[in-house]
Amino acid sequence: MSEYTREEILRLIEENGGPQGLDLSNKDLSGLDLSAEAISAELRKALELDATPVWFSETTGGISLQDAWLGGTNFEGSNLGRADLRKARLESANLQGVNLLGANLQEVSLRSAKLEAANLQFVELQRALLEHANLPKAKLKGADLQEARLGYANLQEASPWYANLQGADLLCANLQGARLSHANLQRANLMGAELQGADLVYANLQGADPLEANFQGANLIYSHVEKLDLFAAKSLEGAYFYNAFLDDTRMRRDQLGEEIGEEKDERYGRAKEAYLALKNNFAEIGRYRDESWAYVKERQMGKMMHHPRLARRYFREELPKNPNAWRLAWFFARHTAKWLSDWFVELLCGYGESLWRVLAWMLLVILGFATYYQVSHAVVTSSQDAVTSLWDHLIFSLGAFTTLQPARLQAASPGVELWATIQAIIGISLAGLLGFVTGNRIRRS
Numbered sequence: 001m002s003e004y005t006r007e008e009i010l011r012l013i014e015e016n017g018g019p020q021g022l023d024l025s026n027k028d029l030s031g032l033d034l035s036a037e038a039i040s041a042e043l044r045k046a047l048e049l050d051a052t053p054v055w056f057s058e059t060t061g062g063i064s065l066q067d068a069w070l071g072g073t074n075f076e077g078s079n080l081g082r083a084d085l086r087k088a089r090l091e092s093a094n095l096q097g098v099n100l101l102g103a104n105l106q107e108v109s110l111r112s113a114k115l116e117a118a119n120l121q122f123v124e125l126q127r128a129l130l131e132h133a134n135l136p137k138a139k140l141k142g143a144d145l146q147e148a149r150l151g152y153a154n155l156q157e158a159s160p161w162y163a164n165l166q167g168a169d170l171l172c173a174n175l176q177g178a179r180l181s182h183a184n185l186q187r188a189n190l191m192g193a194e195l196q197g198a199d200l201v202y203a204n205l206q207g208a209d210p211l212e213a214n215f216q217g218a219n220l221i222y223s224h225v226e227k228l229d230l231f232a233a234k235s236l237e238g239a240y241f242y243n244a245f246l247d248d249t250r251m252r253r254d255q256l257g258e259e260i261g262e263e264k265d266e267r268y269g270r271a272k273e274a275y276l277a278l279k280n281n282f283a284e285i286g287r288y289r290d291e292s293w294a295y296v297k298e299r300q301m302g303k304m305m306h307h308p309r310l311a312r313r314y315f316r317e318e319l320p321k322n323p324n325a326w327r328l329a330w331f332f333a334r335h336t337a338k339w340l341s342d343w344f345v346e347l348l349c350g351y352g353e354s355l356w357r358v359l360a361w362m363l364l365v366i367l368g369f370a371t372y373y374q375v376s377h378a379v380v381t382s383s384q385d386a387v388t389s390l391w392d393h394l395i396f397s398l399g400a401f402t403t404l405q406p407a408r409l410q411a412a413s414p415g416v417e418l419w420a421t422i423q424a425i426i427g428i429s430l431a432g433l434l435g436f437v438t439g440n441r442i443r444r445s
């Protein structure tokens with residue numbers, strides 16, 4: 001129950017000469033109706049005397065508590081509709097369930113304030129300090145939060161409610177580390193917003209404007225970013241994308257840095273799924289080089305899941321509860337073999353994406369066999385004279401590699417013919433692989 005009536009609050013403001021510096025810290029004003037409608041009768045009386053009361057704000061048309069000291073004050077359940085609270089000090093104040101519809105809270109200090117289920121729709125909160133504020137269930141639709149500081153604020157959902165920031169103006173707002181799980185940010189203005197490390201799990205960002213917004217390390221798991229234009233976002237480095245809804249979402253590979261958050265945390269199963277979603281999204285928006293990068297990352301994450309040190313973490317369901325030594329040995333042997341084969345494919349051709357790796361292997365095979373032929377004196381001329389020239393050995397090696405052996409050079413023994421045949425098989429395989437990789441590159445060019 002409030003310590004003061006509405007009339008007493010108005011009188012206190014008058015006795016103070018205005019709201020500036022009025023100290024109502026730690027007072028209980030719960031359930032008090034100080035809305036513009038509630039004070040209209042007192043306002044009419046004052047205007048009949050041709051005097052505008054000091055407790056009236058011409059800016060909002062409601063009560064003025066501008067620059068008042070309200071830290072720790074209990075406003076739970078109160079009605080402050082259209083109140084003027086500019087620059088008021090409301091640190092740790094209890095504003096749970098308070099109606100602030102149409103109020104002006106520019107530059108107000110709400111650090112660590114309790115705003116659960118508060119009605120902040122269409123409220124002006126420019127440059128407001130909301131760090132560590134508790135805002136679950138708060139209604140923030142259409143709120144103006146330009147340059148507001150919401151670092152580590154809690155706007156998480158408490159089902160079935162959620163933080164409604166639909167259409168909110170968050171221009172240059174500091175939302176670093178903010179808990180925005182399940183928040184509705186549809187059509188919100190996020191231009192220049194700092195969202196580093198923000199929790200945006202299940203958040204809906206469809207239609208938002210993220211121009212120059214910083215999503216570095218932001219948690220976008222299960223978030224709705226369909227058709228969102230992130231192309232001009234400042235950074236997505238280290239962001240989390242597991243099961244995010246990426247449908248026609250515009251973004252670039254360079255915005256993601258070297259690895260996404262799941263990979264940094266060595267959660268390779270989730271990272272594989274996230275890179276798969278990114279790959280499909282890049283293909284959908286026609287960024288084929290970025291698609292190639294995401295595909296390689298997806299394969300690398302799959303390889304890491306089979307790493308002998310990590311396989312048991314990801315494929316534990318393949319083992320019985322208490323496996324015997326043979327089952328355990330077979331499990332690790334199988335996954336080690338898979339890891340090694342993936343590692344070899346990556347080294348050989350970058351999972352079918354690196355033309356230069358295949359060309360490098362072709363060159364290495366030709367030079368390696370040429371060196372062997374020279375060291376072992378394995379090549380002779382058609383007249384059975386020994387060949388000593390490195391150039392001739394290179395020609396013989398190239399001929400064996402391409403199955404177009406020059407007539408003047410021959411293998412010195414059946415053993416050398418066997419090695420030349422092996423080289424030819426390797427050459428045919430690498431040539432086929434080169435064609436496959438070239439086709440991939442042409443398709444994505």
